[in-house]
Amino acid sequence: MALGNGLAGANGERSSSGKSDRLLKILSKYEGVVLLSHIHPDPDSLGSMMGLDHLIRTKLNIPVTLTRDGFIGRAENQAMVRCLKLNLTPIEEVDWEAKQAVVMVDSQPKTGRHTIPEDLKIHAVIDHHETSGETQGVPFVDIRSSVGATCTIVTGYLMEQQIDLPAELATGLYYGIESELTGFPREATRFDDGAAMYLYLDIDKDLLAQIQNARLPHSYFETLIEALQNSFTYGKLITSWTGELPQAELAAEIADFLIRFEEVEWSFCAGIYREHLVMSLRTVHADGRAAYVLQDVVKGLGRAGGHDRRAGGSIPLQSNSATALDQLRSTLRKRLLTALDIDECRGQRLVSKREQLLNLQT
Numbered sequence: 156m157a158l159g160n161g162l163a164g165a166n167g168e169r170s171s172s173g174k175s176d177r178l179l180k181i182l183s184k185y186e187g188v189v190l191l192s193h194i195h196p197d198p199d200s201l202g203s204m205m206g207l208d209h210l211i212r213t214k215l216n217i218p219v220t221l222t223r224d225g226f227i228g229r230a231e232n233q234a235m236v237r238c239l240k241l242n243l244t245p246i247e248e249v250d251w252e253a254k255q256a257v258v259m260v261d262s263q264p265k266t267g268r269h270t271i272p273e274d275l276k277i278h279a280v281i282d283h284h285e286t287s288g289e290t291q292g293v294p295f296v297d298i299r300s301s302v303g304a305t306c307t308i309v310t311g312y313l314m315e316q317q318i319d320l321p322a323e324l325a326t327g328l329y330y331g332i333e334s335e336l337t338g339f340p341r342e343a344t345r346f347d348d349g350a351a352m353y354l355y356l357d358i359d360k361d362l363l364a365q366i367q368n369a370r371l372p373h374s375y376f377e378t379l380i381e382a383l384q385n386s387f388t389y390g391k392l393i394t395s396w397t398g399e400l401p402q403a404e405l406a407a408e409i410a411d412f413l414i415r416f417e418e419v420e421w422s423f424c425a426g427i428y429r430e431h432l433v434m435s436l437r438t439v440h441a442d443g444r445a446a447y448v449l450q451d452v453v454k455g456l457g458r459a460g461g462h463d464r465r466a467g468g469s470i471p472l473q474s475n476s477a478t479a480l481d482q483l484r485s486t487l488r489k490r491l492l493t494a495l496d497i498d499e500c501r502g503q504r505l506v507s508k509r510e511q512l513l514n515l516q517t
């Protein structure tokens with residue numbers, strides 16, 4: 156099928172099964188495989204692990220362990236795990252044996268996004284992030300930053316190997332791609348669309364709808380109103396500050412929501428999660444280099460990474476005091492304004508205090 160060749164050639168390669176053949180050859184020397192993804196796995200990580208699990212078990216018939224680093228908080232992601240019956244081993248419970256190969260998906264080593272042992276040997280890295288990690292000495296590396304989702308790359312492997320996809324797997328891979336490609340401008344290539352099309356007929360549409368429309372907890376609405384009440388615009392930028400986040404991924408959801416505000420080009424949201432300030436940055440610009448902007452903003456304080464339109468980061472909090480937190484926020488705000496070339500100015504509330512009070516009285 157032409158689509159298969161297109162996907163396999165995403166990296167300019169001519170051979171239609173080169174990458175997956177090489178990956179399988181490397182993994183075949185081991186008795187089992189452990190699949191890792193970044194902390195707080197998202198649908199792209201989960202779908203990629205599902206796809207590789209199926210690929211490895213079908214072709215090599217060796218046991219595969221899917222892992223979970225940190226918690227999965229986002230309702231849709233929890234629904235994905237539940238509806239698609241994913242069996243995830245908490246990363247701290249993994250027995251690191253030399254006989255097992257370790258495959259990292261949707262992230263790269265030494266990017267501060269994992270809680271694995273420092274010296275753990277990684278045998279393969281499959282990713283699409285713009286910001287790079289350390290892959291020296293890793294036997295198999297397939298990083299394509301132009302591709303919209305890691306699930307697209309993994310779907311390509313399954314197509315190359317001509318493996319039938321159970322409905323739950325097709326659903327997982329499809330949702331992984333879909334969730335990475337939302338937003339405008341789309342960060343996608345024809346390979347992403349080709350993979351999505353290839354998967355589409357095999358998806359369980361009811362399961363997909365259940366995941367997309369996952370029921371939301373009370374804390375979601377509380378945090379949302381807190382974020383809206385603490386949103387400020389500075390010219391083309393909107394910032395939003397929340398206190399404790401009920402789950403780490405909420406900062407990203409709020410930044411995604413605020414970037415649709417017609418008066419801004421950049422949105423930033425930060426909240427506290429487990430002694431860290433968790434941040435998300437979004438832009439409407441296709442070539443916005445958001446990941447590098449956020450890396451500049453957190454320089455010397457924490458870590459960040461991501462893509463052109465979307466970036467995430469975190470800063471370990473030294474102290475819980477309100478003053479220290481205020482100071483950190485003010486530093487980040489100043490750095491953001493500088494990085495985005497916005498003159499120092501007073502932020503305008505998205506919803507004025509007067510309106511907030513009036514709303515309470517009605």
Ligand SMILES: [Mn+2]
Pocket residue numbers: 199200261283303304305335
């Ligand atoms: Mn991804």
